[in-house]
Amino acid sequence: MEKIEIDLLLEAIYRCYGYDFRGYALPFIQRRIHHRVRNEKLPSISALQEKILHDPAVMESLFCDFSINVTEMFRDPSFFKVLRTRVFPKIRDKSTIRIWHVGSSTGEEVYSMAILLYEEGLYEKSKIYATDINESNLSKAKKGVFSIDGMQQYTQNYFEAGGKRAFSEYYKAIGEQVVFRPFLQTNVIFAQHNLVTDHTFNEFDIIxxxxxxxxxxxxxxxxxxxxxxxxxSLQGFLGLGKREGIKFTSHGNCYEEIDATEKLYRKNR
Structure with a gap:
């Protein structure tokens, strides 16, 4: 019965608001829906469906529940270190470098990439496209303002990723917040993009x-x-998360493995 309720809710969201969550993993969707049902003090998922159809504010809350916002500067530092040592040397001679950050959330990893490119002398000829389904996340990312509470961890991540300077050179502390230097946004384009419904919009050297x-x-x-x-692009690089991979996908034979641990691949056909 609950599966029927969830299917009907996701279909209603798609028809009414155009957001397509019907292909999301069921356990993830279930957790987020139950969270919203509890917060709205509703008796059932069907009651949530009725409410989101008539109250866009509740739909906005549910949309935020579905958005994935777990991120930090230089998250998984070893991944960024491999980018620095094994990927960047292979694209150094390109006249322009295009990078797509998919699901960029509030921008911490985008600024990490900008810093990495800057330290390797590649930032000036690079363009980073940072996309997310959630406009609220993008608005936060554009500001480049983060809580000072995370800076100790971010600094440690930065040095583990092979950081070459004092991390504090890249931001200015103002009260309980830090503001990252404006030049780190110069070559970044923040834009809304939905992986489920939108199409390709450029050719990239790194995704x-x-x-x-x-x-x-x-x-x-x-x-x-x-x-x-x-x-x-052909010979372009794809970086996935530690619990992801291409081995059992429809494109598993289209890439060579660059680093098995960090889930970095290079397109070879």
Whole structure:
């Protein structure tokens, strides 16, 4: 019965608001829906469906529940270190470098990439496209303002990723917040993009899509892999999350493995 209720809720969201969550992994969707049902003090998922159809504010809350906001500067430092040592040397001679950060959330990993490129002398000829389904996340990312509470961890991550300077050079502390230097946004484009319904919009040398695919079912994962494949230049690099991979996908034979631990691949056909 609950599965029927969830299917009807997701169909109603798609028809009424145009957001398509029907291919998301059921356990993830169940957790987020139950959270919203409890917060709204509703008796059932069907009652939530009725409410979101008549109250856009509740739909906005549920949309935020579905958005994936777990991130930090230089998250998984070893991944960024491999980018620095094994990927950047292979693209150094390119006249322009295009990078797509998929599911960029509030921007911490985007600024991490900008710092990495800057320290390797590649930032001036790079363009980073940072996309997310959630406009609220993008608004926060554009500001480049983060809580000072995370800076100790972020600094440690930065040095573990091979950081070459004092991390504090990249931001200014103002009260309980830090503001990152404006030049780190100069070559970044923040834009809304929905992996489920939108298409490719450029050809990229590097695509970072970490910890996004784990929230999708198998069918949707293959659909997104098709989009990523079409968006990546030949010999371009794809970075996935630690619990993700390409081995059992529809495009598993289209890449060579660059680093098995960090889930970094290079398109070879």
């Amino acid at each position: 970072i899509c970490r910890n996004v695919l784990i929230y999708f079912n198998k069918e949707l994962q293959n659909k997104v892999h098709q989009l990523l494949y079409e968006s990546l």
